Amino acid sequence: MAKKKRNQLPSGNIRLRASYYDADGTRHQKNFTAPTKAEAEEMRDTWMKEHAAGSYAGDMTARNAVNRYIQLKRGVLSPSTVRGYITIAEHQMDGIADIDINKFNSRILQAWVSDLSAAYSAKTVRNIYALVAAALDMFRPEFRPRVTLPQKVRPQLYCPSDDDVRRLLDEVQGKPLEVAVLLAAFGPLRRGEISPLTAADLHGNILTVNKSMVADPDGGYVVKSAKTTDSNRAVELPQFVVDKLPKTGELCPMNPNMITMSFQRAVKRAGLPHFRFHDLRHYSASMMHALGIPDKYIQSRGGWASNSVLRSVYTNVIDMEQRRQDAVFLAHAEELTGNK
Template sequence: MIHMKIEKLPSGSYRIRKMYKGQMYTVVFNEKPTQKEAMQAMAAEPDKIKSKKYHLTFTEAAQQYTETKEHVLSPKTVKEYLEIPSRLTDDFTNKPIYDITQIDIQKEINILAKTLAPKTIRNYHGFISSVLGMFRPEMNISTTLPQKIKNEPYIPTDEDIKRLLQAAQGSMFEIPIKLACYGLRRSEICSLTIDDLNGNTLAIDSAKVLDKNNQWVEKQTKTTASTREIVISPQLADLIREHGYIYKGHPNSITKHMNRLQDELNMPHFSLHKLRHYFASYMSSLNIPEADILEMGGWETDYVMKNVYRHTMKDKLKTSQDKASNALSKILF
């Protein structure tokens, strides 16, 4: 007869444990059980856990999925993951995870497609797939997603930048806007301090983002490539030292101030992040190698660069087309 080891815990309770198919099962008793009681309780435990798992809803599974990754994901990503279930339909989020079928996923995506952009839908679908992948790794997910929309980003012109900086001169937003023209993200700018400036070099190794409690917190930069050093102009370095800080306001205030200035100047609205695209475009026009631009801007992949290059090449193509047309007209007419 097999005897199970019964452990007495410091609390006075009794515990039995058993490894079965790679998983440890534990049963706790208030009073010391007999061997028969211990065997019966342990025999029933796998079925109890299986039943509990089976009734786990998508919302509950999503919560567990996010919790298991909370300390390896950025606070911003954790916040987004926790919010996604509330943006899905109740029919989907309340459904037991083991009852969800490919048809359920496709229906949910079809509903979302009525109001959300294709990029957002792809993000939501990626999250749904990841949650199901953790709890149901055997499930084959093959969803038809909405076609991507070719987005031609507005990249500010040199004239836009000059007018905007002139209007921001002397304000607390002048330095953040100028730093964005060096390819810095808003989160990076808001995390910088005067101690990060050494001569004309800024060390970028942190970012300020919203966490799951809607509190602004400091974290590591977005990617490994984002941790970098950039060289700024002596004039900007002196301006920072003169102020004694880089930026002390609320991150959202930069965007609001830019929008107000853009209205006053009657220019197209563009976000602070678009100045990163301006940086890449301007560096490209100076024929700086792509690898150097990626490193200076802290990009891990060339996805953004390809979009910027397409924009730059389109302008160059128009110039070439005009030049070719003028040359041919001299011969033909």
């Protein structure tokens, strides 16, 4: 039996889809069906040239296109994402910001990406380009740039040890930050999930996590629904953590930035290696992994969207634990053979 081709209908024809946005931000979409892919592509490209090209009257610079894109998408994006996009539009588009998007070609974009790569990390360059590419796809949908992006770099995360966490807890004992550290290390909760929590979210040892405090485009903070559907969860906390939580009001009266700043000072005072507040989630994942807890449970407890997300973010944490376990084995092997 012949293998079905991509976009092939039961009839054997090929169907392709194209869309564009007009000056009012309305999306127009059309399907094209033909016996071959080449014919369908020709029909699609002809339609795009007739309708999409010039759908926005007058000149539109790259910065204007990005700002217009942000405006049209604002209602469906998180406040923190909008804030990040605005930062890119205002500060990270040097080199192409004032160029008419109708004059863009792959060479111009490739040169710009190469210049960005000299100033920013691979991840940042990819984020900047992704926004510009999305704006171009909206306002010049017939343009298909060919750009090579910098290779992804695996982040070198630090995983706090049990001793690190003990020393940190000694340092923050009795201080507002103590609750945040406990919930991150033994929850494991994110900063944004900790800030909006109140005593009403705790029932016995079960903590309901269903909202997040995030930065808004104006520099303040808003409380919104959880980061993802999987972030909505009920977390059973150890009794020693529950005993430390306030019985009324806010569990941790600090916004995410306050948590970060207070945490950095606490790490320094405790004489610990520099690591981020978010690395306490790495500690929790590593600890559960070392105890032989299945990834599915770790994923559920931490609110990660999928096992692949968990592993892509925490692979080096698991590798670190593997090295620790290897060291224990090697030391035992050396002792067994008398080679101490």
